[in-house]
Amino acid sequence: MINLFNYIDRPSPIHRLTGACKLVCLIAWSLAAMTSFYTPLLIAMTAAALVLFRIAKLKLSDISFMLGIMFAYILLNNVLIFLFSPEHGVGIYGSRTVLFSLVGPYVVTTEQLFYHLNVILKNACTIPIVLLFVCTTNPSEFAASLNRIGVSYRVSYAVALALRYIPDIQREYRDISLAQQARGVEMSRKASLVNRLKAASAILIPLILSSMDRIETISNAMELRGFGKGPRRTWYSGRAFSRMDWACMAACCLLAGLSLLLTWRNGGRYFNPFV
Secondary structure (H helix, E strand, C coil): CCCCCCCCCCCCHHHHCCHHHHHHHHHHHHHHHHCCECHHHHHHHHHHHHHHHHHCCCCHHHCHHHHHHHHHHHHHHHHHHHHHCCCHHHHHHCCCCEEEECCCCCEEEHHHHHHHHHHHHHHHHHHHHHHHHHHHCCHHHHHHHHHHCCCCHHHHHHHHHHHHHHHHHHHHHHHHHHHHHHCCCCCCCCCCHHHHHHHHHHHHHHHHHHHHHHHHHHHHHHHHCCCCCCCCCCCCCCCCCCHHHHHHHHHHHHHHHHHHHHHHHHCCCECCCCC
């Protein structure tokens, strides 16, 4: 079954961190990556993200589907940037070094290629961390961690249910798809893309109906157990912050501070090697 934002249980140091710690680290890391175009920092963060991915003992086969979607997004993003603003990098870096011309106003410049490199690096250092957070965070433990840092337990439990429900939707979709194929509906690669899309869209109605039925069952069960009546609740998977949690949060917050400091000292967000 295709892995789409599922928790993957592995014996790794990253898995042993609390969910709230990983959320704080994700926010700080994303802040550092998104607020800066300082190329050396982005390269270092990309390398660190790949190392962390390795430490988490995740395999490429575990997230191959999501990586394919991410690579398609990065490619489309860069193509659209060039189509709508082929000299955006020229305006940013204040110089123009033409490599070769294409058609009409489309000219490939060194500055534009360098800008695209930075865009790719920003995605390359952020996407692995997002996948790392999703694939190494147990939904129940994450909900308990959110409640520990002050989030309402009702909101925390809703987040846990949403994360737990994603694999159920995938499994339900796969079961309905197999049932449709058993009835003679062709959904393999032998069929054309249009026919495969039509067959996939036909699965949506039974999938929505089964999802609504499951939601009603869960809601009734929670209501019968008096969920939400009290101001507080206990958590079976709750854990206190360890020294490693505090160290990781401090390191990521320092990284975000370093990004802002480099932006201030550089006089702007962009690292300019052309001056």
